[in-house]
Amino acid sequence: AEVIIVPSAEAAGSLVADEIVSLIAAQPNAVLGLATGSTPLPVYRALSERRDEMDLSKVSGFALDEYVGLPASHPESYRSVITREVVEPLGLNPEFVHVPNGALESISHAGDDYEAAIADAGGIDLQILGIGTDGHIGFNEPGSSFASRTRVKTLTEQTRRDNARFFDSEDDVPMHCITQGLGTIQRARHIVLLAFGAGKARAVAGAVEGPLTASLPGSSLQLHVRATVIVDEAAAAELR
């Protein structure tokens, strides 16, 4: 991967926003892969400040993941988060922005449905990624197959603890999620992984320089022909 060290998360946000602005200028029907969590927020903020420079009417988006069994209307469902942080501030067409369906009734086919929707859209042009402290990307926790497609996974204790800040307590964090697989992510034409802060340094080093291993799902990016890793100094601290 190409590694870019930036002074701040804000600097990373404007760098990625530049990339997206030029992508959309070249390709008005671009398909964006959208991460949730704290990391991509500076990108979405920078993009919303530049929304007058772009025609976003044909842009579509695919979220990485969703909690299983949390109503879509729950404020912390990734459907709600994507609506609040991306669709509304950017003025995207909500019909073009997809989130895996975490409803229990349709969970048996939700993964295949999502893969089909991505294929119908022509595949993801630019995938924004964060990384978990345990090296997960999307919700592909350690042990995930490099070939995996969108499917249901169990969240690790570590991830539920990390995400407890969005809920009243750790017990309220769902146990299961539906996530794009490592194989799904691998097929995006350009991957941009962002990480900020010392808590991510080990995961970043493992993803960029460590052995290819399912124990650190982010290491699968080493197989990608066009992966860009944008980190601040603290998250870069364990790179050689």
Ligand code: F6R
């Ligand atoms: C979010 C996602 C996760 C997060 C990761 C880091 O859609 O799939 O992989 O990117 O858990 O989360 P933050 O950015 O909150 O540190």
